[in-house]
Amino acid sequence: MAEQDIDAIIRVRDITVQFGTTRVLDGLDLDVKRGEILGFVGPSGAGKSVLTRTIIGLVPKVSGRIEVFGVDLDAASSAQRRAVERRWGILFQQGALFSSLTVRQNIQFPAREYLRVSQRLLDEIMVAKLVMVGLKPEVADRYPSELSGGMIKRVALARALALDPELVFLDEPTSGLDPIGAGDFDELVRTLQRTLGLTVFMVTHDLDSLYTACDRIAVLGNGKIIAAGSIADMKASQHPWLQQYFNGKRARAVVA
């Protein structure tokens, strides 16, 4: 992982994150290349969500450097930081939709704050986003509490895409969806990545997603990246956890 990649959209160098005395991430390095879908896996509790939250600045780190779009987030001024934040979108694990706003207001929220455009255009773009994530425009005036789990994920993705970001973080996007819904979601992420030229950083547990959606996979263990590469690289790895994960019973079922 040490080689300098010019085209890296996220560059994480030697970061350490600690909660009390527990070291969650320990000198971790990671690159995410422009235009790829990176699947990020690891055992439960290994710190996948912690890494995501550290990159987007929700968890403080002890040491290390994080560059997104070539901007060092620690050295960035608040204006630079806001500019970076406009260029990424985040899908939280539980959706994190604003519960007192309708679907329409949720999706329009970032654009309404950042762009001075008419209500008509906001409405039209909102419908475009809903169509893109595979929802009917009729759900626009429902509240999040009136949506199913899968719809919440889709609306949250539509909100993450509201400003047409170049980079999206997806935290377990397919967890809690039925296999067909999860398959659709993977397909959707693929399509959006192709049409919008997105870079996707996807934390997932779903083997199907890894096989169908991801270009590259990074594996987290003991606070470090223990392997990164294609599915074939993962299967060839001698690491015991990887062996179990990619060659275990469930994995064979996916391949079969």
Added chain:
Amino acid sequence: MSGDPTLERIAQGEGLALCAAGNWTARFAPALERIVSDAEKLRGSRPHIFIDVSQVASLDTFGAWLIERLRRSLSDASAEAEIAGLSANYSSLVDEVRRVGPAPRVVSDRLSITGMLEQIGRTVAGVGGTIIGLVDMLGAVLAAAGKVLIHPRSFRLTSTVHHLEQVCWRAVPIVVLITFLIGCIISQQGLFHFRRFGADIFVVDMLGVLVLREIGVLLVAIMVAGRSGSAYTAELGSMKMREEIDALRTMGFDPIEVLILPRMLALVLALPILAFLGAMAALYGGGLVAWLYGGVDPEAFLLRLRDAISIDHFIVGMVKAPVMAAVIGIVACVEGLAVQGSAESLGQHTTASVVKGIFFVIVMDGVFAIFFASIGM
């Protein structure tokens, strides 16, 4: 800024070419919208119009939709406007936005006189529902208490003790501090005005009767409604939002018995204790001010207090406390269970819990005043 989007108009014989260039992206959305609105006025001006996007530097959903919108508004029955020069990268994006239909209208409730009157009517009609809800909850809690009396093993002692710590033990410092200060203020005001008649010593009578009968318990009940009633509503409300209460029910537990009964019991035990401590703190504060400010020394204060008050005053105060606690608890639990899915609803019900709790406490105090007056206490 470089890369600003443009749309040039080039006449081509009978037709017209609109050449788009620059960045057609979200960042430039306000400018894009203006350009497209202007160009939409060209509708019908020429028999053949096409939009050339070959010079566009970058395109996203905003740009693609605005081009599609322009195409639609320039098309009419006789001629369809066309998009030309679309690169392979962007064609899938344009195909995507082609599927977009019109936005559904927002159903907005307009302000009107009839609407306002309707709102008032509904609110008044809702009062009956509120009373029924409270009585319903009272019945459910009593039924759960009865069940616990028959099967004492199902009683949740740990939970009750936990809530007792929260609403009683942890409330002691603030309750004692506030009642102490109120005692000081009553005493000071009394002295200030009674002194003109040379009736300084009667401040002890006023303080004793007022604190033991009314102020002590009323003030503490209002504080508890604000402190613990709101906490109960917020706890139960967020449990309701996260389906924890449904989970309990499906496991065969009665939420009233598991969640509400221990809370109610803790509150009913806590309020008399807090009211007693509050009354003592107020008397102490009043006595202190009477001594330091009014020159009534502690011995004279105590002698006068012994004459001025009887055990009846104390009983009247204490009897009210558990009833007020029950009212606060019931209101808080009803509001907690009424929370809907949103954060806004949680806030509304927590506010309602405190407001209604304080309202009912004052109403109960009035009812008690009439009752005790008629039985001569």
